[in-house]
Amino acid sequence: MAISPIDSLLVMPSPTHARSYQSAVAEGYAPDAAAPPLLVDGRFDAHLAWMNEQGGEVRQIDGRMVERAPHVQLWLVHAYTFIGRVNIRFRLTDDLRVWGGNIGYAIRPSFREKGFGRHILALALPVARESGLRGALLTCLSTNKASIRVIEANGGQLAETGPHPTLPEQTVRRYWIDLPV
Numbered sequence: 001m002a003i004s005p006i007d008s009l010l011v012m013p014s015p016t017h018a019r020s021y022q023s024a025v026a027e028g029y030a031p032d033a034a035a036p037p038l039l040v041d042g043r044f045d046a047h048l049a050w051m052n053e054q055g056g057e058v059r060q061i062d063g064r065m066v067e068r069a070p071h072v073q074l075w076l077v078h079a080y081t082f083i084g085r086v087n088i089r090f091r092l093t094d095d096l097r098v099w100g101g102n103i104g105y106a107i108r109p110s111f112r113e114k115g116f117g118r119h120i121l122a123l124a125l126p127v128a129r130e131s132g133l134r135g136a137l138l139t140c141l142s143t144n145k146a147s148i149r150v151i152e153a154n155g156g157q158l159a160e161t162g163p164h165p166t167l168p169e170q171t172v173r174r175y176w177i178d179l180p181v
């Protein structure tokens, strides 16, 4: 039976979904660019642990090391099936204000265009609000039609557009979503 978004929920990453996560990667799901390799000496632990480590620094696409904001990575799952991830950053750094924002997400390729993108952001917003955020910044490329639809369907208001920090040919759209008490 096909899984629908309403049957999926957010959980903390854990070995319970490791096998399904690895099959998502095999089908083209891209883990966080800064994450350690999927398997180190045949073990998944380092990759998994990295997702919710706090403090320290994280490598940017351009190679710079920048402060890692307080954050959580949650997985959208149904039973033992990994569907996607959402990263919620509870404080903005100067880099995140330009690119990244408070919330980022990705759905594994075989589950795209079925409403899971819209659903994962809808589930992440109350988590952000519970943390005390009263507004969430979301950024996406102007060419990312699916993400634009996901953000706008969740109440995103376009605040500005500007150049991407490392991709000179790309434009970034910055949206705010209100998180009233």
Ligand SMILES: CC(C)(COP(=O)(O)OP(=O)(O)OC[C@H]1O[C@@H](n2cnc3c(N)ncnc32)[C@H](O)[C@@H]1OP(=O)(O)O)[C@@H](O)C(=O)NCCC(=O)NCCS
Residues within 6 Å of the ligand: 104, 105, 106, 107, 108, 111, 112, 113, 114, 115, 116, 117, 118, 119, 139, 140, 141, 144, 145, 146, 147, 149, 150, 153
């Ligand atoms: C962006 C992403 C999360 C969307 O996930 P998804 O599960 O396909 O999204 P949904 O099924 O909820 O679709 C949301 C809307 O986008 C539209 N859409 C989905 N894929 C699309 C595409 N390739 N082109 C145009 N529109 C698209 C859907 O039709 C839907 O439109 P609607 O609101 O009018 O019904 C997914 O494509 C993805 O993981 N991409 C790679 C990572 C990424 O880009 N993350 C966002 C970074 S800002």
